Structures are given as C-alpha cells and as structure tokens.
Amino acid sequence: MKDRKLLMIPGPVEFTPEVLRAMGMATTSHLAPNFIERFDRALKGLRKVFLCPDGQPFIISGSGTLAMDLAAANLVESGDRVLVVNTGYFSDRFAAILEGYGAEVTQVLAPAIGDAPALEEVETALKKGPFKLMTITHVDTSTAVGTDVKGLAALGRAHDTLVLVDGVCSVAGEVLYQKEWGVDLVLTASQKAIGVPPGLALVVAGPRAMAAFHQRTQRVSNYYADWTRWLPIMESVEARTPLYFGTPPVNHIWALEVSLGQILEEGMEARFARHRKLSQAFKAAVAALGMGQVPVRPEVTATTLTAPYYPEGVDASVLAQIGKAGVILAGGLYPQIKTRYFRVGHMGAVTASDILTTVGAIEAGLSAVGYKFEPGAGLAAAQAALLGS
Ligand code: PMP
Numbered sequence: 001m002k003d004r005k006l007l008m009i010p011g012p013v014e015f016t017p018e019v020l021r022a023m024g025m026a027t028t029s030h031l032a033p034n035f036i037e038r039f040d041r042a043l044k045g046l047r048k049v050f051l052c053p054d055g056q057p058f059i060i061s062g063s064g065t066l067a068m069d070l071a072a073a074n075l076v077e078s079g080d081r082v083l084v085v086n087t088g089y090f091s092d093r094f095a096a097i098l099e100g101y102g103a104e105v106t107q108v109l110a111p112a113i114g115d116a117p118a119l120e121e122v123e124t125a126l127k128k129g130p131f132k133l134m135t136i137t138h139v140d141t142s143t144a145v146g147t148d149v150k151g152l153a154a155l156g157r158a159h160d161t162l163v164l165v166d167g168v169c170s171v172a173g174e175v176l177y178q179k180e181w182g183v184d185l186v187l188t189a190s191q192k193a194i195g196v197p198p199g200l201a202l203v204v205a206g207p208r209a210m211a212a213f214h215q216r217t218q219r220v221s222n223y224y225a226d227w228t229r230w231l232p233i234m235e236s237v238e239a240r241t242p243l244y245f246g247t248p249p250v251n252h253i254w255a256l257e258v259s260l261g262q263i264l265e266e267g268m269e270a271r272f273a274r275h276r277k278l279s280q281a282f283k284a285a286v287a288a289l290g291m292g293q294v295p296v297r298p299e300v301t302a303t304t305l306t307a308p309y310y311p312e313g314v315d316a317s318v319l320a321q322i323g324k325a326g327v328i329l330a331g332g333l334y335p336q337i338k339t340r341y342f343r344v345g346h347m348g349a350v351t352a353s354d355i356l357t358t359v360g361a362i363e364a365g366l367s368a369v370g371y372k373f374e375p376g377a378g379l380a381a382a383q384a385a386l387l388g389s
Helices: 017-023 033-049 064-075 089-100 119-127 149-158 207-214 227-238 250-266 268-288 317-324 335-340 352-368 377-387
Strands: 056-061 081-086 104-109 133-137 162-166 185-189 200-205 342-345
Touching: 017 250, 033 056, 033 200, 033 227, 033 250, 056 064, 056 227, 056 250, 064 089, 064 162, 064 185, 064 200, 064 207, 081 089, 081 119, 089 104, 089 133, 089 162, 104 119, 119 149, 133 149, 149 162, 162 207, 200 207, 200 250, 250 268, 268 352, 268 377, 317 352, 352 377
Parallel strands: 081 104, 081 133, 133 162, 162 185
Antiparallel strands: 056 200, 185 200
C-alpha cells in the first residue's frame, strides 16, 4: 500500500516532479554560464508572473518573512509614516517589522475576525496622512481572508502613497495584476502558489518603489537585506556578467525557473481560473458537510485556501483522522479562534482529483469522530462544482 500522504496545507504545497528533480540535480557553480542563464530566465519569469513588466525582481535565499523584511528595510526610513491595512496574523507581523525600522505605524483594523477593513475606512485613514507607504496582506493565511487589492491600491495611488502587497499566499494563485493595479511592490515566497520548496524570498519592486529606494537619505539599517548590495547582483545576472555578494541558492533558483516556466505555460488567466474553480468546488463541499468558514462573506474570502470551522461536537482531533485517511491539513492559527477551525490550502499544481481526495479524507475523518452527515454529500457538491461550466 502506498503510504505517501497528500499535503494540502496552505504552504508548503505539493510540487511537480520536474521542480523536485531540479532541486535534486548536481549543483553547479553559482557563476557557471548555464546557471546564470536559468537565473536570468527566473528573473524575467517573475516579471511575467507578477504581471509587472517594468518591475525590478529580487530572488534571495530566505522565507516570506525575509521578503517582508526586504520591503521594509529598503523603503522605510526612520520616522516615515506607514499605514497597515490589517487583516490578521501576517498584517500584525508586517506592522512589527515596519516598526523595527523606525516607521510610525497606523493600523486600520478589520471590524471582526474573518473580515477586512472597508475601503471607506482606509480612505478616511489615508486622508489623515500623508503616509509614505501602505501595506496590504492580499490573503491572510491565518484566516483565509482576502483583500480588495485593486480597490485599496487605487486609494493608495490617489493619496500618493506607495502600495506594498504581501502576496505570500496569493501570487500565482489569486488574481493580481501588479502594474495594472498600480501596486508598487509585491512580495512572496517560493513554497505556495509559486510551486518551489521553501527557501526563496521573492520581490518585484515597481519604478516608484525603486525611485523611493534611490531617494533615501538614511542608510539601510540591515546588512543582508540592503538592496544596495542586491541590486547590482540582480542586474549583473541579467547582463550575464555575474557578480558575487552572497552565494545564491543554486538548486532553488534552478527549480524556480522550472516552476515559472510551468506557470507561464499554463498561462496566468488559465491559472487564475483553475484556482477559482477548485476553490469553489472545495468550498461547496465544506458547506455541504455543514461547516461554516472563518471569512464572513464571499467578498473577503480567499481563493488559495479555505478555513472551515469544525462542525458542532468536532475538534482538532479530526485532523489526525483525516491524516490517517491520507491527507495532511493544517490547524487554526489566529490566536482567538485557533481551536475552532482548520485550514486547507489548494494552490500551485493542485488538481481536481486532489480536491476530491481531500474531501473524501475529510468525510472519512468526520465519520471516524462520530459526526453525523450523509456520506458522499461533500464529494457530490465538489464534483458538481467541478463538472459545472
Ligand atoms: N505572509 C503571509 C500572508 C504568509 O502566509 C506567510 C507564511 N505562511 C508569511 C507572510 C511568512 O512567510 P514565511 O513563513 O515563508 O516566512
């Protein structure tokens, strides 16, 4: 019997065999022409996947938190006013990082857990500016709350405020047009919809963000994150005259080039549509099994993951039963409601059969802990959504 379990947490996700093979290839020199060619293609691929043709990409060893740190370290000077649109755990983290670089942080809080601040509230806050920049968490992975990046970015633009998006749980899964929407910087990490094992911090900074960096009057107060060191490296790769600062993660970058190629071969619109369809199918199954969700309404609900509340009489012990049925899911993360819900990631290379397998395992788990429901109700709802147009 196969004992490999399907990993359906909101990152790391399941990766394609081609990406995993790239991770396992013999490591070349970080200056070798065949590696630099891949690195160059990965930089160019990021511009296409982020939909920001005139952006400056950065590919640096680290996790998503380093990507947040890069954005804050390079764009914030001590005393700058910053607005944080707060939708949960990862917005709190961004506020803490920004404060660490001396920003004066104002937060617009969501009215309730599972909700996002209204555009009008953000506009009211922006009017009390000026703010040098605002940060938005596109998808808060702790609650599956998604924000209206397009609407928020338009407000930021109107108030001459740089717009930074934490797209760790969104880029390459959730609809996001960086340039068209006027977003100045998008950051992400490799392990979610980008489809590469954990280990890369990825940033695309648009022209206004780069101009703000070049106009700094204070030195960047972080050695490793400083773009003064990294910008020449990224530029040298694209010029095919590689320079050294810190040893690049050769296998990760090789794998990133493979994954970005697969993403672009699918096409961004097709990829967005697949994520939307699979998400709708999974959410239909959750509803059919009698479970509510943390996001309070569809307009604030993410595509890339789902956060169902456990049904009446069921607790986190069901996750072990779902695991026995072959699927790994994640528990709750948002402190106040942590024990009341769980999280399912469906992004990256995820397929319709992964969705059906996951729903089947959830039904098996619920049955094992004695929850009463019509067996197959979730599967039927998911399949109906998958087979619908
Ligand atoms: N932001 C968001 C929205 C995230 O989901 C995560 C990770 N789950 C992070 C930031 C931090 O990324 P990492 O764990 O890779 O440091």
